[in-house]
Amino acid sequence: MVRGRISRLSVRDVRFPTSLGGHGSDAMHTDPDYSAAYVVIETDAEDGLKGCGITFTLGKGTEVVVCAVNALAHHVLNKDLKDIVGDFRGFYRQLANDGQLRWIGPEKGVVHLATAAILNAVWDLWAKQEGKPVWKLLVDMDPRTLVSCIDFRYITDVLTEEDALEILQKGQVGKKEREEQMLAQGYPAYTTSCAWLGYSDDMLKQLCTQALKDGWTRFKVKVGADLQDDERRCRLIRDVIGPEKTLMMDANQRWDVPEAVEWMSKLAKFKPLWIEEPTSPDDILGHATISKALVPLGIGVATGEQCHNRVIFKQLLQAKALQFLQIDSCRLGSVNENLSVLLMAKKFEIPVCPHAGGVGLCELVQHLILFDYISVSASLKNRMLATQQK
Ligand SMILES: C[C@H](O)[C@@H](O)[C@@H](O)[C@H](O)C(=O)O
Numbered sequence: 212m213v214r215g216r217i218s219r220l221s222v223r224d225v226r227f228p229t230s231l232g233g234h235g236s237d238a239m240h241t242d243p244d245y246s247a248a249y250v251v252i253e254t255d256a257e258d259g260l261k262g263c264g265i266t267f268t269l270g271k272g273t274e275v276v277v278c279a280v281n282a283l284a285h286h287v288l289n290k291d292l293k294d295i296v297g298d299f300r301g302f303y304r305q306l307a308n309d310g311q312l313r314w315i316g317p318e319k320g321v322v323h324l325a326t327a328a329i330l331n332a333v334w335d336l337w338a339k340q341e342g343k344p345v346w347k348l349l350v351d352m353d354p355r356t357l358v359s360c361i362d363f364r365y366i367t368d369v370l371t372e373e374d375a376l377e378i379l380q381k382g383q384v385g386k387k388e389r390e391e392q393m394l395a396q397g398y399p400a401y402t403t404s405c406a407w408l409g410y411s412d413d414m415l416k417q418l419c420t421q422a423l424k425d426g427w428t429r430f431k432v433k434v435g436a437d438l439q440d441d442e443r444r445c446r447l448i449r450d451v452i453g454p455e456k457t458l459m460m461d462a463n464q465r466w467d468v469p470e471a472v473e474w475m476s477k478l479a480k481f482k483p484l485w486i487e488e489p490t491s492p493d494d495i496l497g498h499a500t501i502s503k504a505l506v507p508l509g510i511g512v513a514t515g516e517q518c519h520n521r522v523i524f525k526q527l528l529q530a531k532a533l534q535f536l537q538i539d540s541c542r543l544g545s546v547n548e549n550l551s552v553l554l555m556a557k558k559f560e561i562p563v564c565p566h567a568g569g570v571g572l573c574e575l576v577q578h579l580i581l582f583d584y585i586s587v588s589a590s591l592k593n594r595m596l597a598t599q600q601k
Pocket residue numbers: 234235236237240243403461463516566567568569597
């Protein structure tokens with residue numbers, strides 16, 4: 212049973228000096244310090260349970276997100292958890308539409324990252340009070356309650372409440388078997404951490420060799436800054452992993468649209484499954500042009516880690532601008548908004564391959580993708596989770 216009144220919210224600025232080793236580096240973020248705004252909420256219930264939620268950031272950006280969390284905190288403080296989750300759609304809207312803060316959003320940027328951190332903490336607390344992990348809380352929830360957590364504003368032209376209910380009701384069939392399968396086998400994953408752009412060729416070779424030995428079969432490499440470097444690095448990786456293993460490429464928004472097409476025709480010989488973030492995350496039609504141009508090369512477009520909200524995802528789907536949809540557990544407005552994107556992806560039959568790797572993301576997305584497989588998509592085709600190798 213949900214209980215307690217939120218009596219305290221604290222937020223910490225947590226940073227790791229990952230830029231020193233080039234970890235996490237790509238064609239646009241050359242010196243990332245992996246960081247998080249870390250929110251903890253407490254209640255006056257005598258169970259000692261706390262809700263922990265984060266949003267992923269880079270270095271100095273964390274200061275700004277921490278400010279935004281503090282600016283939103285009054286929406287949560289002194290509220291009964293029962294009232295929050297009893298009208299979760301309303302509560303999501305309240306945070307996302309704060310009369311003064313929405314002007315510097317709305318539903319995007321720093322305010323939305325802060326919203327995600329707070330809501331992630333609320334979901335964590337709810338699940339802890341129910342004695343379950345978040346994925347299980349979602350899987351066990353009846354479709355009507357799930358739908359009541361989602362804000363359908365701006366997406367009813369592609370997904371109505373009735374559509375969502377229908378998808379979730381169909382997802383009940385075979386749910387138990389899929390849950391057992393996940394518990395026994397886990398979810399397919401790729402390593403996102405063997406080929407950061409700042410790594411030397413030696414390091415790349417060593418990490419890919421180790422990953423292969425450890426059983427990894429899917430690898431992602433950063434590209435986009437220099438074509439000759441990309442060709443050399445991709446050749447080196449293919450030499451290590453062989454022609455059959457799956458390789459994905461990530462340009463982190465480096466190119467213009469024609470440049471993306473041209474560059475990828477040069478890298479097509481390395482047989483990438485997808486090119487991730489080829490251009491600006493806001494350029495929906497640009498992604499569509501790139502997707503269309505790359506079909507004959509057998510390369511899909513993946514994007515989402517910097518997609519502001521469900522509206523951008525809706526348009527990417529409508530415009531056939533992506534072949535792999537990468538939700539982000541902390542950029543979208545927490546579980547609530549991610550649910551709407553999972554359901555839209557199901558409606559368009561586009562596979563979801565969550566973005567992860569940054570602080571806490573690998574943990575958070577597991578909950579979303581397990582729910583997706585067990586209750587929504589019921590498919591593992593072309594789907595995998597991003598993970599950091601040890
Ligand atoms: C700055 C970060 O490490 C990004 O490079 C990272 O999120 C990346 O785009 C990824 O897909 O893992």
